[in-house]
Amino acid sequence: MFKKILIANRGEIAVRIIRAARELGITTVAVYSEADKEALHTNLADEAICIGPAKSADSYLNMNSVLSAAVVSGAEAIHPGFGFLSENAKFATMCEEMNIKFIGPAGSIMDKMGDKINARAEMIKADVPVIPGSPGEVFTVEEALEIAETVGYPVMLKASAGGGGKGIRKVDKKSDLAPAFESASQEALAAFGNGAMYIEKVIYPARHIEVQILGDSFGHIVHLGERDCSLQRNNQKVLEESPSVAIGPTLRGKMGAAAVRAAQAVAYESAGTIEFLLDEKSGQFYFMEMNTRVQVEHPVTEFVTGIDIIKEQIKIAAGQALSFTQTDITIKGHAIECRINAENPDFNFAPSPGKITDLYLPGGGVGLRVDSAVYPGYTIPPYYDSMIAKIIVHGENRFDALMKMQRALYELEIEGVITNTSFQMDLISDSHVIAGDYDTSFLMESFLPNYHKKD
Incomplete structure (x- = not known):
């Protein structure tokens, strides 16, 4: 060690x-x-x-x-x-x-899986289903138009070297493609130094499902179940939960096995995540990308599996073998994570840096965890991401977890800066969210329009 x-x-x-x-x-x-x-x-x-x-x-x-x-x-x-x-x-x-x-993984693995085109090719070889789309990088509007006609609208333009929601555009019809391609390509060039794009068929309605994997240097790879990350604003995750209410034992087994095959295809070592889109109508799922790092939302998986993902990362890097096999891993109960950001939901979620004058983080009871780096008197700098805390809860079932999260958000007090706490409270209390009836379009197309009208 x-x-x-x-x-x-x-x-x-x-x-x-x-x-x-x-x-x-x-x-x-x-x-x-x-x-x-x-x-x-x-x-x-x-x-x-x-x-x-x-x-x-x-x-x-x-x-x-x-x-x-x-x-x-x-x-x-x-x-x-x-x-x-x-x-x-x-x-x-x-x-x-x-x-x-x-x-983390070797640089060569990051190169292979960080390039979305190469990743698609690797997944096809590993018999992991991929979204219909372009066979390689797309550099011109003319190429994009031809491919879009082949796969059919709507399509999604994505930066080949992208991540974090940058360089992504949804195009519903032919006349919108050229300006969307140009703006996405320029955004990708500025963010990643690479303006190349690729095109995928839009799967709608869909769930954004990701599967946590761990792989050691001895070739042992396991999955730790899935997280539902469908509640997103501008392609940025807002709330995550595990397990997904949209997935039963059979589909969970298929997605987990596909994630393991994906990791095995590149001899993956460390913690990683295989992200899928799930077409709820057909039950078919498609590979989106692999994240070759720990995820913001890893705590929900830790709660339902009892496995400390950060410690496992460190142990794997130190050359230790995984101390468990796939059959040792069981999913127990339900976990939810809410991201608390220093931002103003009433002003298009504008960042709200400043000094925290008073702070009370919720506590007490079993199955409640707050990951944060703020304290009373701390000044949030304006230079970095606005996330200042994550509230994670674990319950015997999903309803128990929802009630626990409502209680935690009710107790949370952060004075001196504006946060999205009340927004998260409204979201977790929404009837559709309580019923598990949502997809990747819900937050932007259904919840937010009504949220901004509530006053």
């Missing part, structure tokens, strides 16, 4: 990793920007090193600064968390070259 690891991240995920490492008896090194000098992860870690100015490009995304901090501190491994450098193949390869263990 490692003696010391560096956490190349900030916020709640950095705190989460520090806690898991400490429970494994590992010394931790935090890195921080000048804006995060008083951040919780900086104070919780055994050591802390400033790696640059507030801007992410000059600090958390500065590979040389992060690696220099690892060398100076004597860290044997780097945990990237999610976001920032977590899916950067170049960074993973640089770690390998410097004999520092990257806690």
Whole structure:
């Protein structure tokens, strides 16, 4: 096992990793920007090193600064968390070259699965169903028009090197394709340095289902069930739950097996997620992409399986074999996660940075967890993602979990900044959500229009 690891991240995920490492008896090194000098992860870690100015490009995304901090501190491994450098193949390869263990898959695997076109090809070879679409990258409007006519409208334009909801456009008819293609391609070029697109048939209505997998260096790969991430705003997840009410035991087995085949196809090591779209009408599911990192919503899977995914990541990176097999894994009860953001739902969810003057995080009872890095007096900087906490609950069944989440949101108090807490309370109390009657279009097309009219 490692003696010391560096956490190349900030916020709640950095705190989460520090806690898991400490429970494994590992010394931790935090890195921080000048804006995060008083951040919780900086104070919780055994050591802390400033790696640059507030801007992410000059600090958390500065590979040389992060690696220099690892060398100076004597860290044997780097945990990237999610976001920032977590899916950067170049960074993973640089770690390998410097004999520092990257806690995640090899850079070559990231390259293979990070490129959506290559990933589709790998999945087809592994007999994992993929969404009908373009056979490769699409560079021109003329190509896009031809492919769209073949697969049929509506279609989805996606950045080949994309992620985080960037470079994505839904096109309902031929006349809308050219402007959508140009804007998505430009957005992708600015965000990822690659303006290449690919095209997929829109599966509608659909559920966004992702399957958590773990793979060790001995070829053992298991899945930990699924998460339903269909409640999204602008392709960004808002609330997640496990298991999905749309999936029964038979379909769960098929999706889990497909996810394992997908991971086996690339000899995957570490924690990862296979994302699917589920066509509820036909019961057919399709591969979307693979996330080669830990997910924001990993706690719901931890609650229903009892497996600490962060600890498993670290153990796998240290060369340990998984201590369980697929038959050892059982799904117990139901878990829900709500993302709490410093943002104003009444003003198009505009970020709301500032000083937290008062804070009460919900507690008490069994099956309630709050992952956060904020505290009274902490100033939320304006430079980073607006998520400041995750409330995760676990109940014997879905109704129990829903009631527990309502209670937790009712207790949560954050003063000094505007948050989406009341929005999440309204969402979790919506009759459609309570009934499990929603898909990827529900939040944007049904819930939000009525939410903005409520006043």
